[in-house]
Amino acid sequence: MESVQPLAVIPSKKKLARTIAKILHIRTLTGIAPVDGLKNVKTDRDLQDEGNVDKVMNWSQSFDEKDEFQERAAMEALLAKLFASISSVKAAYAQLQYAQSPYEPEGVQAADQLLVSELKNLSELKQCYLKKQFDSSPETAILEAELKELHSVIKTYGIMGKKLESQVQLKESEVVFLKDKLQEAIKQNRSMEKRLNQSGSLSMLDNLHISGLNPGHFITVLRQTVRSIRNFVRLIVDEMRSAGWDIDAAVDAIEKNVVYLKEDHKCYAIESFVCREMFDSFQFPNFSLPNESLPDRNNLRQVFFLRFNELKSIKAKEYLAEKPKSPFAKFCRVKYLRLIHPKMESSIFGDLNQRNLLNTGEFPSSSFFSSFAEMAKRVWLLHCLAFSFEPQASIFQLRKGCRFSDVYMESVNEEIFVSSETDQTVESYPQVAFTVVPGFKIGKTVIQCQVYLSRSQPKVKKREPSMKQS
Known part of the structure; x- marks a missing residue:
């Protein structure tokens, strides 16, 4: 009994081509004996057989190139489908996130279904790659995949x-909300400032008699005057910033060669300028106002105390x-024209209307001038109260470079003492850079002036602070 032979393995295309070529070569050699001298001579039959072998080899090579091209195209189609599915997964995830906030049940469900479908599609592509199951028309598959990917990207x-x-x-609504809160806060601040600056805050002096005056009453009015000045300084700084002013240059023009411990301390220089202008000629009964007559010396105290209670x-x-022609009205005109420079008024308001109104004897109705008038009122009241004392209150300020003294001075920047204690590299002491708010003397009572201090090495012999009458 003959044994069953196993099925022969089908040779590859290259092996088949080599086998055919070998058979053709054997045929050319069968029945032909070599002859000496004629070994290198080829008959027509030999040439024909060699041509057949070349044709078979060319056919095999072209078949291999075509097969390799189809395989590459199929892989490109598979990759295109893969990237298209990934883009779809990304689009589905983005849709899922968008539908969750705010929550939309239908949008979440649709995104979830799309996401599950694309994950299944990715699994099918994996199986196709493992089983070598490629598309018969890779060109069409590539175009469809690119179209799908483009659609997912657009989505x-x-x-x-x-x-x-x-x-x-959402941000716009937050901005509107914050603007409303800001406006509310501004209104509250203005309301608080008005309550602080209004005349009712001096109600404790309503029943005051000239015989009962004491330095405590003067200190009360002085504190409210300083508070009103600082409110006006903040208003000026805000207006200057809105108008694009260089605050640093303005501060340097007021007080030169001053090193500030903090950036916010530069406002003290502007406050110093306002106080210097408003308290100028404070020691004179008529405030050096033009064409203003002096009261009778015998009735001087009574006249000023009456002005104080009137205003x-x-x-x-x-x-x-x-009373547009009263001494206080003249005081407001003179001080405004000296304090507010024409360039400042023009840059802040765009014109000189307020200055022109004051020059014609009228008063502006702007909120800016109203704030100035309230501040001027406080200074005027303090001046009236100063001349209601016997002897009258005097004003003083400290020269630049004076050594700090607790008797005559109050520092507005207490940090200077801390830095002086911690800095052990050089011997230094706090000295007056400029006077912010002047001081006053009522008899033997000294009301300290407020100064801004800087630090400097001692170069001269120590001396007591010298005062000068303003």
Whole structure:
């Protein structure tokens, strides 16, 4: 019994071509004996057989190149499908995120279904790659995959655009809310400032008699005057910043060669300028006002105390409207024209209307001038109260470079003492850079002036602070 032979393995295409070529070569050699001298001579039959072998080899080579091209095209189609599915997964995830905030049940469900479908598609692509199951028409498959990927990318960007639009709307609503809160805070601050600056805050002096005056009453009015000045300084700084002023240059022009411990301390220089202008000629009964006669010396105290009581219970704007030619009205005109430079007024308000109104004897109705008038009222009241004392209160300020003294000075920058103690590299001491608020003397009572201190090495012999009458 003959044994069963196993099936022969089908040779590859290259092996088949080599086998055919070998058979043809054997045929050419069968029945032909070699002859000496004619070994290198080829008959027509030999040439024909060699041509057949070349044709078989060319056919095999072209078959291999075509097969390799189809395989590469199929792999490109598979990769295109893979990337298209990944883009779809990304679009589905973006849609899922967008539908969650705010929550949309239908959008979440649709995104979830799309996401599951694309994950299944990725699994099928993996199986196709493992089993070598490629598309019969890779060109069409590539175009479809590119179209699908483009659609997914457009969908993703559309979702991102909607998300950004919602975020912009949210930010806009937050901005509106914060603006409302800011306006509310500004109104509250203005209301508090008005309550602090209004005449009713001096109600404790309503029943005051000239015989009962003491330095405590003067200190009360002085504190409110300083508070009103600082409120006006903040207003000036805000207006200067809004008008694009260089605050640093303005501060350097007021007080030169001063090193400030903090950036916020530069406002003290502007406060010093305002106090210097407003308290100028404070020691004179008529404040050096032009064409203003002096009261009778015998009735000087009574006249100034009467002016104090007349103005302390009324708003400055109302008083100016009732008595536009009073000494206080002249005081407001002179001080405004000296304090507010024309360039400043023009840059802040765009014109010189307020200055022009004052020059014609009228008073502006702007909130800026109202704030100035309230501050001027406080200075005027302090001046009236100073001349109601016997002897009258005197004003003083400290020269630049004076050694700090607890008797005559109060520092507005206490940090200078801490830095002096911690800095052990050089021997230094605090000295006056400039006077912020002047000091006063009522008899033997000294009301300290407020100064800004700087640090310097001692170069001269120590001396007591010298005072000069303003």
